[in-house]
Amino acid sequence: MHKLIIANWKMHYGPVKAGAWIRAFRRERLPKELEIAVAVPHVSLPAARASLGRAGVPLLAAQDVFWADEGAFTGEVSPAMLKEFGTSFCLVGHSERRAHLGETDEMVAKKAVALQKTGIRPVICIGETEAQRKKGEHLKVVRAELTAAIAGLKGDGQAPMVVAYEPVWAIGTGKSCSTEDAKQMHEAIRAVLVKKFGKLGEEIPVLYGGSVDTRNVADYLSTTNIDGVLVGGASLDPRQFGLLCRTAMPN
Numbered sequence: 067m068h069k070l071i072i073a074n075w076k077m078h079y080g081p082v083k084a085g086a087w088i089r090a091f092r093r094e095r096l097p098k099e100l101e102i103a104v105a106v107p108h109v110s111l112p113a114a115r116a117s118l119g120r121a122g123v124p125l126l127a128a129q130d131v132f133w134a135d136e137g138a139f140t141g142e143v144s145p146a147m148l149k150e151f152g153t154s155f156c157l158v159g160h161s162e163r164r165a166h167l168g169e170t171d172e173m174v175a176k177k178a179v180a181l182q183k184t185g186i187r188p189v190i191c192i193g194e195t196e197a198q199r200k201k202g203e204h205l206k207v208v209r210a211e212l213t214a215a216i217a218g219l220k221g222d223g224q225a226p227m228v229v230a231y232e233p234v235w236a237i238g239t240g241k242s243c244s245t246e247d248a249k250q251m252h253e254a255i256r257a258v259l260v261k262k263f264g265k266l267g268e269e270i271p272v273l274y275g276g277s278v279d280t281r282n283v284a285d286y287l288s289t290t291n292i293d294g295v296l297v298g299g300a301s302l303d304p305r306q307f308g309l310l311c312r313t314a315m316p317n
């Protein structure tokens with residue numbers, strides 16, 4: 067299985083800067099055994115798409131979506147609208163949305179189903195807070211979040227899902243999760259996926275996210291059950307992100 071690296075710009079880069087980032091990144095030498103995507107703000111999807119060129123690298127991702135096809139949902143964007151720009155992936159349930167916008171497990175589940183139906187791969191983000199880990203509840207919390215998020219999904223849907231484990235305390239803090247702790251969590255996640263989807267559950271990519279950078283990316287990617295990474299801060303500079311991709315897969 068190819069390793070998957072997804073950049074998450076979060077609320078950075080409108081259309082002008084997004085286009086410049088993509089054009090700069092296209093000059094980077096990239097390992098062939100990596101699948102690379104970049105999650106851009108909705109308003110920057112057209113510019114990002116236009117700057118991609120024929121190679122289509124990186125793939126495009128969105129950072130959020132609404133679950134209905136169309137209708138009276140002011141301010142929202144449907145999966146079909148994302149599809150018009152050739153969006154391959156869409157993040158759902160990022161902890162920043164759960165914390166600042168009240169996104170619930172139920173909403174995450176509906177978004178994931180709508181994406182899968184449209185042929186966009188949902189990237190389901192889950193992770194415990196620092197307090198939950200301190201209390202020893204992290205495995206229970208993450209299993210429950212994942213179980214709720216995948217309730218309506220099909221293992222063999224037309225757009226295979228992706229899971230991203232992002233411990234909230236590791237996001238943007240420089241305090242990355244140890245590979246031992248990440249390994250334990252990824253094993254627990256894999257077990258939930260296999261229980262629900264059988265053999266197909268073994269093939270669902272499970273990414274790690276939270277303070278990933280050029281120093282730790284290779285360690286994560288060589289850890290059992292870590293199939294890729296979701297990168298925030300270290301993806302904002304296209305050259306640094308190119309270096310991160312090369313470091314992830316030496317030679």
Ligand code: 13P
Binds near residue numbers: 276
């Ligand atoms: P950082 O890489 O900045 O810690 O962000 C991780 C993240 O939230 C990616 O979705």
